[in-house]
Structures are given as structure tokens and as C-alpha cells.
Amino acid sequence: DTGVSQNPRHKITKRGQNVTFRCDPISEHNRLYWYRQTLGQGPEFLTYFQNEAQLEKSRLLSDRFSAERPKGSFSTLEIQRTEQGDSAMYLCASSASRGNGSPLHFGNGTRLTVT
Amino acid sequence: DQQVKQNSPSLSVQEGRISILNCDYTNSMFDYFLWYKKYPAEGPTFLISISSIKDKNEDGRFTVFLNKSAKHLSLHIVPSQPGDSAVYFCAARPSGAGSYQLTFGKGTKLSVIP
Numbered sequence: 371d372t373g374v375s376q377n378p379r380h381k382i383t384k385r386g387q388n389v390t391f392r393c394d395p396i397s398e399h400n401r402l403y404w405y406r407q408t409l410g411q412g413p414e415f416l417t418y419f420q421n422e423a424q425l426e427k428s429r430l431l432s433d434r435f436s437a438e439r440p441k442g443s444f445s446t447l448e449i450q451r452t453e454q455g456d457s458a459m460y461l462c463a464s465s466a467s468r469g470n471g472s473p474l475h476f477g478n479g480t481r482l483t484v485t
Numbered sequence: 486d487q488q489v490k491q492n493s494p495s496l497s498v499q500e501g502r503i504s505i506l507n508c509d510y511t512n513s514m515f516d517y518f519l520w521y522k523k524y525p526a527e528g529p530t531f532l533i534s535i536s537s538i539k540d541k542n543e544d545g546r547f548t549v550f551l552n553k554s555a556k557h558l559s560l561h562i563v564p565s566q567p568g569d570s571a572v573y574f575c576a577a578r579p580s581g582a583g584s585y586q587l588t589f590g591k592g593t594k595l596s597v598i599p
Contacts, residue, residue, distance in 0.1 A: 374528070401585065412489075412574050412589030413529065426586065461528055473519055474587060476528035 372396070374477035376462050382483045383452055390448045391480045395464030402445050403474060404437055405461040406430065413461055413476075419445060420467070452484045488512045489577050491590035499598050504562040506593050508575030511556065515577040519587070520549060520560045523572045532573075533560070565597045 375394040383389050395402050400421050405413035416435070418426045421442035431437075434452075439445040449456055459481050463474035490509045498504045506520075516537035521529035535542040535549045535558070542549050548561045562569055575590040 376528075403585070410591065412576070412591050413587075414589070415586045418585050420585075428586075463528075473531040473534055475531060476521075478526070478528045 376477035393462030399464035401465045403463045407459040489590040495594040504565045506560040514579040516580040517578045521574045
């Protein structure tokens with residue numbers, strides 16, 4: 371079990387630039403989630419995929435954010451025209467499809483700093 | 486409006502004693518509850534969970550208690566060890582539509598003093 375892998379671990383970018391993060395879930399998991407965590411807060415849900423289908427997006431996910439999971443395996447999260455308020459830890463998680471009783475397994479996150 | 490609340494930002498406990506971390510929730514649709522542990526620079530790690538049909542679940546040194554009428558759950562760690570020092574997050578998931586979304590509390594930082 372290689373766990374959930376996220377790249378890069380850290381990203382520093384200037385305001386207005388676009389950034390893209392990658393997540394590789396646990397191989398047998400067909401559910402994939404993106405969360406965002408800011409200082410002093412718990413993770414906040416952004417979006418969810420079952421296989422390649424994006425089934426839910428949070429209102430936190432503005433139109434500058436887009437996520438894809440083209441073949442139902444890895445996923446990317448892109449932020450266009452970054453703003454300082456986008457600075458956060460972006461966490462990816464995956465789970466198996468065993469009803470609602472499957473816990474999420476998180477990666478170590480990508481820390482984004484927008485200067 | 487916070488639906489999952491962890492009112493203690495921090496907790497210090499002596500090694501070998503019991504650690505009790507508390508969590509309250511407001512959404513009566515929540516029916517599955519989880520605890521995660523997080524070390525600095527790492528993602529949250531799943532610890533233990535409980536379904537609303539139970540009031541207790543035990544796994545080694547970790548026990549989670551659920552009081553549905555009070556909308557309260559707690560995580561007991563006994564005996565506490567220095568390696569348990571981390572931030573603990575309570576999370577909840579509703580039944581039915583949207584049940585893949587976890588709502589997290591803000592976390593409680595546990596320090597176990599040797």
C-alpha cells in the first residue's frame with residue numbers, strides 16, 4: 371500500500387499565476403476527494419469524484435478552480451489567477467466504495483503560498 | 486455555522502494517564518463519525534470511527550463514545566503516550582445524499598508530557 375501521493379509538496383507562486391496539483395490515490399480506491407485546510411481550521415470539502423465522474427463541488431470551489439480525474443485514476447486540481455486567499459494546504463483523499471463506512475485516507479498535501 | 490465543534494483547542498496530559506477529547510455536533514443527519522490524527526507536515530491519518538447505531542467502539546488504546554441524544558462524542562486514549570502528541574480532528578458524515586462529504590471540527594492539539 372503506497373498510500374495517497376500528492377505533488378508537489380510545496381508551491382510558491384505569485385498572485386495571478388495558475389497552479390496545478392496532482393493526486394495519485396490508493397490504487398483500488400474509486401472515490402477521490404479534494405479538501406483545503408487553512409491555519410487553525412479543519413479540512414474543508416472542495417470536491418468529490420467517483421471514478422472519473424465529478425459528483426459534487428462545494429461552494430468554496432469558485433470558477434477559478436477546476437478539478438479533473440480523466441481516467442478514474444489520478445486527479446489534478448488547477449487554480450487559475452491565484453489570489454492570496456488561496457494560500458492553504460490542499461489535501462487529497464481516497465476511499466473504497468464500501469457504502470458509507472469507508473474512511474478517507476489522506477495524502478500529505480500540497481502547501482500553496484501565494485505572494 | 487460550525488456543524489462540528491471541538492471546543493478545546495489544546496489539551497495536556499501526563500504520560501500513562503487518560504486523554505479525553507470531546508466533540509459536539511449540531512446536524513442531526515450525521516450518522517457516521519470519525520477521528521483523525523494529524524502530525525505537522527503530514528496529512529490526517531484515520532484513527533477510529535463509529536456508526537450512529539452504536540454508542541461505543543474500541544480499538545486498542547482508543548475508544549470512541551457516542552451520545553446521540555446529546556449530539557456528543559468523545560475519544561478516550563488510555564494510556565496516553567508521548568507519540569500520541571498530535572492534533573486530533575473529529576469529523577462527521579450525513580446519511581443519504583451528500584454522504585461522501587466529511588465535515589471536520591477545528592481540531593484539538595494533544596500534548597502528552599513524559
